[in-house]
Amino acid sequence: MIIDGRLPGESGRDFAFRILKSNIVSLELKPGTLISENDLAAKLGLSRTPIREALNDLAKVSIIETLPQRGSFVALIDPQMVEEARFLRKVLDTAVIKVACRETDPDVLTKLEDNIDLQEFYLAKGNAEKIYELDNEFHKLIYVAARKEIIYEMRSTIMIHFDRVRTLSVETVKDMKIVADHSGMLSAIKEHDEEKAVALVEKHLSRYSIDAELIKAQFPEYFK
Numbered sequence: 001m002i003i004d005g006r007l008p009g010e011s012g013r014d015f016a017f018r019i020l021k022s023n024i025v026s027l028e029l030k031p032g033t034l035i036s037e038n039d040l041a042a043k044l045g046l047s048r049t050p051i052r053e054a055l056n057d058l059a060k061v062s063i064i065e066t067l068p069q070r071g072s073f074v075a076l077i078d079p080q081m082v083e084e085a086r087f088l089r090k091v092l093d094t095a096v097i098k099v100a101c102r103e104t105d106p107d108v109l110t111k112l113e114d115n116i117d118l119q120e121f122y123l124a125k126g127n128a129e130k131i132y133e134l135d136n137e138f139h140k141l142i143y144v145a146a147r148k149e150i151i152y153e154m155r156s157t158i159m160i161h162f163d164r165v166r167t168l169s170v171e172t173v174k175d176m177k178i179v180a181d182h183s184g185m186l187s188a189i190k191e192h193d194e195e196k197a198v199a200l201v202e203k204h205l206s207r208y209s210i211d212a213e214l215i216k217a218q219f220p221e222y223f224k
Contacts, residue, residue: 001019001023001028001029001043002022002023002026002028003019003043003044004018004019004022006044011050012044012046012047012049012050013050013053013054013057014054015044015046015050016040016044016046016050016051016053016054017054017057017058019044020035020040020054020055020058020064021058021063021156021157021160024058024063024074024160024164025160025163025164025167026167027164027167027168029074030074030222031074031075031076031077031164031221031222031223032073032074032076032221032222033073033074034070034071034072034073035055035064035071035072035073035074036071037051037052037055037072055072057157058157058160059072061157061158061160061161062075062078062081062161063075063157063160063161076222076223076224077161077164077165077222077223077224078161078223078224079223079224081161082161082162082164082165084158084161085158085159085160085161085162086162086205088155088158088159089155089159089162089205090201090202090205092151092155093139093142093201093205094198094201094202096142096143096146096148096151097142097146097185097188097189097194097197097198097201098194098197098198099145099146099147099148100142100145100146100189100197101188101189101191101192101193101194101197102192102194103145103146103147104145104146104189104190105145108141108144108145109145109186109189109190111141112138112141112142112145112186112189113186115134115137115138115141115182116138116179116182116183116186118130118134119131119134119135119138119179119182120179120183122134123179128170129170131170131178131179132166132167132170135166135178135182138182140152142185142189145189164222165215168215168218168219168222169207169215177207178204178207181200181203181204182204184196184200185197185200185201185204188200
């Protein structure tokens with residue numbers, strides 16, 4: 001389990017939530033893993049109360065399952081929840097990229113260009129983990145470009161369902177088409193071409209459907 005330092009002003013509940021979420025998405029905490037409140041409290045230097053609160057927050061979106069007499073577990077991947085999360089992301093991402101095409105701050109465009117350059121660098125190195133990190137940063141920057149950062153944060157919890165599969169997809173699928181997708185999105189934003197941008201977002205998010213059977217075949221124990 002990877003534990004980053006507590007942020008300035010971060011409550012115990014938020015700290016526990018952030019660490020749990022990060023480790024669930026990265027699969028450091030694999031689907032089906034038993035969560036010990038006592039162990040987690042000791043590792044984070046917290047009492048059990050904020051740990052329990054964070055687990056309850058994750059249980060509300062079906063990422064944590066609590067079974068009587070057994071404890072709390074990281075939920076197995078539910079394809080229906082993944083699809084609902086992907087649907088929500090598609091609705092939001094297509095709407096947001098339209099706004100970004102109309103009103104993008106030049107400084108944000110520069111950051112997007114730098115991000116693409118790094119993606120291409122790590123693609124040449126075959127570093128899928130870094131590309132995954134830059135993928136997240138790229139999409140967040142589009143929300144920043146559209147001045148929709150609050151919406152980005154609000155959507156992030158339900159996206160855990162989809163993001164776990166994205167993590168598996170990076171490990172399983174070696175043809176990193178997502179870098180070309182991102183480059184195309186940036187071009188569309190620069191050209192103020194909303195139709196092209198939306199088509200690229202839809203293509204980008206369809207890759208889970210294309211890779212689903214391959215992912216399930218390699219990691220059957222992670223799925224319901």
